[in-house]
Amino acid sequence: MTDTANLPGGPGAGGAGGNIRPDSSYVRACALADVPEDGALGVEVQDTPVAIIRAGGEIFALHDVCSHEEVPLSEGDIYDHTVECWLHGSCFDLRTGEPTGPPATKPVPTYPVQTYGDDVYVSLPEQEAR
Numbered sequence: 571m572t573d574t575a576n577l578p579g580g581p582g583a584g585g586a587g588g589n590i591r592p593d594s595s596y597v598r599a600c601a602l603a604d605v606p607e608d609g610a611l612g613v614e615v616q617d618t619p620v621a622i623i624r625a626g627g628e629i630f631a632l633h634d635v636c637s638h639e640e641v642p643l644s645e646g647d648i649y650d651h652t653v654e655c656w657l658h659g660s661c662f663d664l665r666t667g668e669p670t671g672p673p674a675t676k677p678v679p680t681y682p683v684q685t686y687g688d689d690v691y692v693s694l695p696e697q698e699a700r
């Protein structure tokens with residue numbers, strides 16, 4: 571069996587059940603089974619809030635704080651490849667973190683994500699890793 575869909579290095583890189591071991595920059599975030607289909611799970615990775623989101627069979631990782639006000643995006647709804655902030659309704663593209671409509675105007679950070687075995691791993695930038 572080959573698997574070319576789970577290369578590390580980009581948001582949304584992880585498909586379900588990847589079998590390529592993440593490199594050492596990746597940290598385990600959660601069990602893959604804990605992420606609902608077309609839903610989100612809020613976790614803390616190295617003191618950073620991260621929303622692990624499954625949409626269309628792909629896994630994404632975004633900073634779990636809306637860029638408009640400080641509420642968790644993991645409590646929002648998933649539509650296509652966006653997450654909708656529950657407070658004021660801005661949607662953020664899961665691949666880029668860019669808002670697709672107001673009131674939010676700034677993107678939220680996205681993180682490289684990878685699945686390996688039964689788990690989800692994310693790679694946080696240096697300045698956010700502690």
Ligand code: FES
Pocket residue numbers: 636637638639640641655656657658659660672673674
């Ligand atoms: S807090 Fe998210 S859109 Fe306002």
